[in-house]
Amino acid sequence: MAVSIEVRVAEVHEYDRVSEIMLTAYGTLPGFRLEGAYAEELADVAGRSASTLQLVAVDGGTGAILGAVTYLDDAASPYAQPMREDEAALRMLGVDPASQGRGVGAALVQACIDRARQDGRARLVLHTTEWMTAGRRLYERLGFRRSPERDSTVEDRIHLLGYVLEVGP
Numbered sequence: 443m444a445v446s447i448e449v450r451v452a453e454v455h456e457y458d459r460v461s462e463i464m465l466t467a468y469g470t471l472p473g474f475r476l477e478g479a480y481a482e483e484l485a486d487v488a489g490r491s492a493s494t495l496q497l498v499a500v501d502g503g504t505g506a507i508l509g510a511v512t513y514l515d516d517a518a519s520p521y522a523q524p525m526r527e528d529e530a531a532l533r534m535l536g537v538d539p540a541s542q543g544r545g546v547g548a549a550l551v552q553a554c555i556d557r558a559r560q561d562g563r564a565r566l567v568l569h570t571t572e573w574m575t576a577g578r579r580l581y582e583r584l585g586f587r588r589s590p591e592r593d594s595t596v597e598d599r600i601h602l603l604g605y606v607l608e609v610g611p
């Protein structure tokens with residue numbers, strides 16, 4: 443049965459649930475041990491909400507939070523990965539494993555694309571990894587292309603692949 447999905451800004455009382463979804467979604471990625479600063483950063487929704495926007499996907503029927511994404515429009519934010527002044531970025535996209543494969547991830551990324559356009563940005567950028575295969579398929583299906591000049595490495599162990607989508611006029 444088709445489920446209606448609404449994407450909106452998260453309310454403060456929902457941050458704990460968003461944090462739980464992030465840890466569950468990233469914690470179930472095959473071949474990846476979620477630990478250290480990366481796990482802490484993923485879980486710290488309140489901390490990043492000061493300089494980023496937390497968007498949640500909500501089941502239109504039950505109101506349950508199904509997934510979340512972080513949207514950034516400030517290249518100077520401490521949460522920004524390599525991006526330029528005229529760009530917006532998305533980070534930390536996660537969907538509750540019980541709700542994956544139903545278009546929730548696509549709805550969250552589309553909301554970031556729409557927001558970047560409204561914000562007058564030229565491009566929407568993101569970083570992912572070789573082994574985040576569902577994410578990479580999703581981004582490529584929505585038109586993102588690889589941008590190797592934005593690649594970077596975090597914690598000396600995670601090689602991040604840059605992707606970019608033109609959203610300007």
Ligand SMILES: CC(C)(COP(=O)(O)OP(=O)(O)OC[C@H]1O[C@@H](n2cnc3c(N)ncnc32)[C@H](O)[C@@H]1OP(=O)(O)O)[C@@H](O)C(=O)NCCC(=O)NCCS
Nearest residue numbers: 467535536537542543544545546547548570574576577579
């Ligand atoms: C990446 C991630 C967010 C995708 O979330 P999702 O809600 O499953 O994404 P979607 O449902 O939009 O798309 C995923 C798949 O479901 C399919 N799908 C989309 N809508 C569908 C629908 N209505 N019915 C059935 N399948 C559907 C898509 O075709 C896609 O399949 P494909 O990739 O094999 O082509 C999720 O897998 C996740 O949380 N992964 C762990 C964290 C992670 O890797 N995040 C990305 C970091 S860069």
